[in-house]
Amino acid sequence: MATQRRCSNRPWRWAAVCAVTIGCLLPVACAREEAPPISERARADRLLHPDIEIIKGTIPRNGTLAELFRAYLPEEHAEHAVQVITTRMDPRKLRAERPFTLTRSLDGFLRAFDYQVDEDHYLRVEPASPDAPHELAANVVAYKREEATAVTTGHIDKETPSLFEAMEAAGEAADLSVELAAVFSGEIDFNSELQPGDAFRVAFQKITRENGTVAYGSILAAEFNNDGRRLEAFRFVLPDGKAGYYDANGRSLKRFFLKSPLKFEPRITSRFSYSRRHPVLNVRRAHLGVDYAAQIGAPVVAVSNGVVTRAGFSGDAGRLVAVRHSSGYESLYLHLSSVAVHVGQRVSQGELVGRVGSSGLSTGPHLDYRLRKNGTYVNPLTEHRRMPPGDPIPPSLMPAFTAERGRSAALLTAPADR
Numbered sequence: 001m002a003t004q005r006r007c008s009n010r011p012w013r014w015a016a017v018c019a020v021t022i023g024c025l026l027p028v029a030c031a032r033e034e035a036p037p038i039s040e041r042a043r044a045d046r047l048l049h050p051d052i053e054i055i056k057g058t059i060p061r062n063g064t065l066a067e068l069f070r071a072y073l074p075e076e077h078a079e080h081a082v083q084v085i086t087t088r089m090d091p092r093k094l095r096a097e098r099p100f101t102l103t104r105s106l107d108g109f110l111r112a113f114d115y116q117v118d119e120d121h122y123l124r125v126e127p128a129s130p131d132a133p134h135e136l137a138a139n140v141v142a143y144k145r146e147e148a149t150a151v152t153t154g155h156i157d158k159e160t161p162s163l164f165e166a167m168e169a170a171g172e173a174a175d176l177s178v179e180l181a182a183v184f185s186g187e188i189d190f191n192s193e194l195q196p197g198d199a200f201r202v203a204f205q206k207i208t209r210e211n212g213t214v215a216y217g218s219i220l221a222a223e224f225n226n227d228g229r230r231l232e233a234f235r236f237v238l239p240d241g242k243a244g245y246y247d248a249n250g251r252s253l254k255r256f257f258l259k260s261p262l263k264f265e266p267r268i269t270s271r272f273s274y275s276r277r278h279p280v281l282n283v284r285r286a287h288l289g290v291d292y293a294a295q296i297g298a299p300v301v302a303v304s305n306g307v308v309t310r311a312g313f314s315g316d317a318g319r320l321v322a323v324r325h326s327s328g329y330e331s332l333y334l335h336l337s338s339v340a341v342h343v344g345q346r347v348s349q350g351e352l353v354g355r356v357g358s359s360g361l362s363t364g365p366h367l368d369y370r371l372r373k374n375g376t377y378v379n380p381l382t383e384h385r386r387m388p389p390g391d392p393i394p395p396s397l398m399p400a401f402t403a404e405r406g407r408s409a410a411l412l413t414a415p416a417d418r
Contacts, residue, residue, distance in 0.1 A: 051105065051106060052103055052105055053104055056099070056101050057099070058097050059095060059098050060096060062096075063096065065081075065091045066091070068102075069081045073104060077109060084125060084137065085138045098117075100115040100116070101113070101114045110136060112125065112126045113125035120143055121140050121143065122143060123138065123139075123140055124139055124140075145207055145208065145209045145210070147217065149206075149411060150203070151203045151204075151411060151415070152171065152172055152201075152204075152416050153199065153202075153416045154170040154200050155199045156194050158196065163181060167180070170416075176204065176219075178263060179216060179219050182350070183222055183245050183253065184224055184233065184253065185259060185350075186254055186257075186258065186387075188224065189381075189384075190260065190263070192260075193227065195226065195227045200224045201416070202222040202223075204219045205217025219245075220408050221233065221235065222245075234246055236401050236404055238397070246401065249392075250393035250401055251392050252389050252390030254390035255384070256327075256388060256390075257325075257331075258304070258349060258350065260292070261302070261331070261367065262294055262298060262299075263299065263301075289332070289369055289377070294356040295356065296355070296357055296358065297337060297356060298356040299352050300321075300333050300336065300352070300356060300367055301353060302347045302350065302351050305347070306324050306329075306347060307323065307346055308343055308345045308346075309322045309343065310322035311339050313359070313360075314334075315360065316360050316361035318335040318357065318359025318362060319335070319336040319359045320335075320336065320360075321354050328375075329371065331370070331371050331372075334360065334369075334370065335357055335365075335366065335368050336355060336367075337356060340352045340354050340355070341353050341354070
């Protein structure tokens with residue numbers, strides 16, 4: 001049996017809870033035909049002293065392993081534990097807010113220590129063997145994990161107007177929203193084109209670890225109904241090992257340009273115009289881009305493969321990144337809070353180029369995204385719609401794709417897991 005008490009009398013500031021395990025006496029069988037009578041006094045429970053304490057908590061900011069062990073163990077035992085851990089992990093890589101469990105005996109010896117190294121591994125410290133209970137051994141152990149195919153559905157409506165909120169209402173994490181948006185990034189601008197009544201259904205690999213955390217593998221198939229359009233996506237791996245998403249006819253869902261340089265933001269605040277009243281200068285002048293509402297620090301990604309031609313401060317535009325693409329296109333990202341690339345660097349579609357800010361002549365945090373073709377500014381929203389799709393499935397691979405599509409489509413018809 002176990003009781004719990006707060007470690008309020010601990011000398012250090014670690015926030016933790018101690019679970020005290022009570023030792024138990026096991027009955028011993030006697031070689032007698034009849035046991036002697038038991039008095040009422042003997043029937044009463046005996047109060048036994050605890051023999052171990054289990055302390056659970058999280059690593060505080062700027063905490064060290066040495067400080068942790070000294071808070072709960074004698075100096076020499078704490079030093080021994082740190083020395084043992086150093087053989088398996090760099091103690092300087094201790095991360096704040098990660099959980100730990102420390103088990104100690106009442107005579108001050110460490111019986112076990114578990115610390116979550118990352119989402120997939122934990123550090124275990126325990127006696128090296130039953131014959132040497134005071135000698136410790138440390139190992140980094142992988143969490144046991146189960147992988148299964150799952151299906152979920154969601155809707156865009158007044159209560160869940162964004163993909164993040166709809167996915168959360170479906171019982172899944174934001175990571176799956178990011179993956180689903182990436183699949184349809186060439187077809188849907190998740191910043192501006194979601195409508196009430198839109199719906200999605202997605203089949204994916206779901207990974208559950210023994211510590212209760214969840215991760216996501218590949219999306220296998222997805223369906224998105226957007227403003228009257230029914231979009232389908234099926235994952236297929238080409239002979240060179242590259243995986244892509246295709247519609248039912250084998251046409252690639254990848255486009256030359258992403259529809260937006262932002263992952264998720266709810267609205268466009270200003271569109272492309274040759275005559276717009278400037279919010280700061282209060283005069284009418286051309287606005288040759290699209291403004292997206294976004295929080296400071298939101299990631300901004302390259303809409304297509306290219307080479308960085310400008311990266312740094314540029315007057316009213318603030319911190320700016322410009323990327324040159326093929327076919328005479330150049331994309332520009334204005335008013336950034338930080339720049340993540342340098343001039344001459346090659347970037348891939350979807351790669352981080354900077355973060356949203358309010359630098360330059362700006363009334364607040366947002367992204368001003370612009371697109372030029374052969375030196376002339378064009379409307380990004382209409383130009384993106386004209387972009388050709390990626391390469392389709394080669395005719396020689398269509399039989400294999402058709403078979404894979406059939407298996408994936410069957411997954412989508414399975415009942416959702418919520």
